[in-house]
Amino acid sequence: MKLSKMMSKVKRTGWEITEDPDVLGITDDSREVVKGGVFVAAPGHTVDGHDYIGNAIEAGAKVIVHEKPVDLPEGIVSIEVEDSFVALGQMSYEFFEKPDENMVMIGITGTNGKTSSTYFIGSILQAHGKKVGIIGTNGAMILDRHKELPNTTPFPLLLHETLAEMVNAGCEYCVMEVSSHAMTLGRVANIHFDYVLFTNLTQDHLDFHGDMESYFQAKKSLFPLVKKLAYINTDDEYGIRLIDELQDSIDVKTYGIDKKGDITASNIQYRLNGASYDLHLPQGNMHLNINTPGKFSIYNTMMSAALCAEMGVPLDVIAKGLKEMKGVKGRFQVVYTNTDYHVIIDFAHTSDSLEKILQTIREFKTGRLVVIFGAGGDRDRTKRPIMGRVAGEYADFCIVTSDNPRSEVPERIIEDIVAGLEPVNQNFVTITDRKEAIHYAIDNAQPEDIIVLAG
Numbered sequence: 001m002k003l004s005k006m007m008s009k010v011k012r013t014g015w016e017i018t019e020d021p022d023v024l025g026i027t028d029d030s031r032e033v034v035k036g037g038v039f040v041a042a043p044g045h046t047v048d049g050h051d052y053i054g055n056a057i058e059a060g061a062k063v064i065v066h067e068k069p070v071d072l073p074e075g076i077v078s079i080e081v082e083d084s085f086v087a088l089g090q091m092s093y094e095f096f097e098k099p100d101e102n103m104v105m106i107g108i109t110g111t112n113g114k115t116s117s118t119y120f121i122g123s124i125l126q127a128h129g130k131k132v133g134i135i136g137t138n139g140a141m142i143l144d145r146h147k148e149l150p151n152t153t154p155f156p157l158l159l160h161e162t163l164a165e166m167v168n169a170g171c172e173y174c175v176m177e178v179s180s181h182a183m184t185l186g187r188v189a190n191i192h193f194d195y196v197l198f199t200n201l202t203q204d205h206l207d208f209h210g211d212m213e214s215y216f217q218a219k220k221s222l223f224p225l226v227k228k229l230a231y232i233n234t235d236d237e238y239g240i241r242l243i244d245e246l247q248d249s250i251d252v253k254t255y256g257i258d259k260k261g262d263i264t265a266s267n268i269q270y271r272l273n274g275a276s277y278d279l280h281l282p283q284g285n286m287h288l289n290i291n292t293p294g295k296f297s298i299y300n301t302m303m304s305a306a307l308c309a310e311m312g313v314p315l316d317v318i319a320k321g322l323k324e325m326k327g328v329k330g331r332f333q334v335v336y337t338n339t340d341y342h343v344i345i346d347f348a349h350t351s352d353s354l355e356k357i358l359q360t361i362r363e364f365k366t367g368r369l370v371v372i373f374g375a376g377g378d379r380d381r382t383k384r385p386i387m388g389r390v391a392g393e394y395a396d397f398c399i400v401t402s403d404n405p406r407s408e409v410p411e412r413i414i415e416d417i418v419a420g421l422e423p424v425n426q427n428f429v430t431i432t433d434r435k436e437a438i439h440y441a442i443d444n445a446q447p448e449d450i451i452v453l454a455g
Helices: 049-058 084-095 114-127 156-168 180-184 212-220 237-246 295-310 315-324 351-362 383-394 410-421 434-443
Strands: 012-014 038-040 063-066 077-081 104-109 132-136 139-142 145-147 173-177 193-198 226-233 252-256 263-271 274-281 284-290 333-335 342-346 369-373 397-400 428-430 450-454
Touching: 038 049, 038 084, 049 063, 063 084, 077 084, 084 156, 104 114, 114 132, 114 173, 114 295, 114 315, 132 156, 139 156, 180 212, 193 295, 212 237, 226 237, 226 295, 237 252, 252 295, 263 295, 274 295, 284 295, 284 315, 295 315, 295 351, 342 351, 351 369, 351 383, 351 450, 369 383, 369 434, 383 397, 383 410, 397 410, 397 434, 410 428, 434 450
Parallel strands: 038 063, 063 077, 104 173, 104 193, 132 173, 193 226, 226 252, 252 263, 342 450, 369 397, 369 450, 397 428
Antiparallel strands: 012 077, 132 139, 139 145, 263 274, 274 284, 333 342
């Protein structure tokens, strides 16, 4: 690809095309420069790419894209841009030949339920004989190949590279989690989604967004990118607001259990290893059996089924795809222990997600409900006592432990949690070491206990 083509959408403040070389590679990491490639110097949170321009040139970079004035050696093409990060996204999009245009793009956003929903949709489409790629918290699935990713929604260069890999592998659909961080930081600015789905919005990431209004606006900013249709949860207060604010500008369909929507559910039955219910779609009614329990699983499968029906998947294939889906690693994952107690692993790390899983278990438990949980460090401190209160209200016994403290002192995080737990439930212990906390739960398990390892 010619440099001029890759730069065609980029706002430049300086570059006269005196030479137009073929681009052999593009990166913003000086350690990954290919000989004759392009290095984009972008300021970051901890390092500034402009400080590594010399390293990039030594590694063989022939084109330097920068937003600060720099002196470059003779023979190096200098391109000054308004915003290096924005330019990187636009250049990556062109370099990897606009991969989103070659797949049906499905974006899922919300606080909880994104990961499970991507896999539900993937399972249905695969049952329909389609080739699917998935991007999200668990990395990328390119057909049956797993690719590690550092973020739920990767930075633009890696994102477009991954999408291009999907296209080259023959993927017809890409189902992608879209985080609020990604929207705020412009990681998906060049992608056009055919469908966008909204799960819910509850308190999380306020360390980054500052307040719930900013968090909501970040989520909302995804919807103008939709080309065809959006699905929004009408049982969620922020979903109602999205519907009110967006319905005149985009096509919206709603789904809900408590409030009437275009898609509804009835005759819901929960059990330890799944649930069943009747789903009512514009295309017809169907009975579903799923392998993950809880009201949240009903919402996620409703939304997934409705979308796939809209895309032309027959109802019997939808039922088959959901029934064959055995669950997502770390999402209400039942660990078979061959004992007289049960262990469930779940990613729940917000007050809302913790409340939902504990509520679900209380509906069918016969013994104690024991929860092992903590809260992440260097994140929103205000949610910690709320998580403590929720655990205390729903669990019979709580074990408060460490959960990715990052740079914080784990004991301080635990203190914040206990401040909300202690007033509502005195049946708890604090064990800082997570492995020791798990051992404690197992060693003290009673018949019919359900032990939830959350986080």
